[in-house]
Amino acid sequence: MAATLCYLVARGDRSWFVGVLAATVALGGIFPAVHFVLSLRSSLRKLTAMRNPEASFRADADSFSIASELGSATLPWTAVQQLWRYQDFWIIVLARTSQITLPLARMTQEDQAFVVSRVAANGGKVGT
Incomplete structure (x- = not known):
């Protein structure tokens, strides 16, 4: 749409359609x-409202858990669609x-390798 708009404006079109x-x-x-x-x-x-702004992450062979003072959740590894890996x-x-x-x-490196292996083994995409 942007290319079409540029083309029409370059041609000098100033109709209501261009607007x-x-x-x-x-x-x-703007919306995104x-x-x-x-x-x-x-x-x-939400983070600043927490008295202790920390969360814990625990992983086992079938699922992983996250917990903070706001609540906790346990999810199966099959719920992970992708793992995006950055340096930190x-x-x-x-x-x-x-x-x-x-x-x-x-x-630890061992824990990181475990998470990668569980995501990949359960159909999730692992990015670098």
Whole structure:
């Protein structure tokens, strides 16, 4: 749509269609940015409201658990769709809009290898 808009504007077209197309392209960029900012603010608000802003992560062969003062959850490894690996942290992707950030500061290489093996063995994609 953006390419079509550029083409029409370059041709000198200033019709109402170009205006609607420009508004659609602009909103297509604004909505994801607004969603990101609102999600970030909500997450940071919850984090600052916690007395002890820490969570624990435990893993075994069939499932993994996360717990904080706000609650806990145990999920099977089959719930993991993707594992995004970065230098200082990993992101466990459960669904399109549900992720868990996993800091690596306290994880041994053996624990990291275990998580990678469980995700891969249960059909999750492991990125680098």
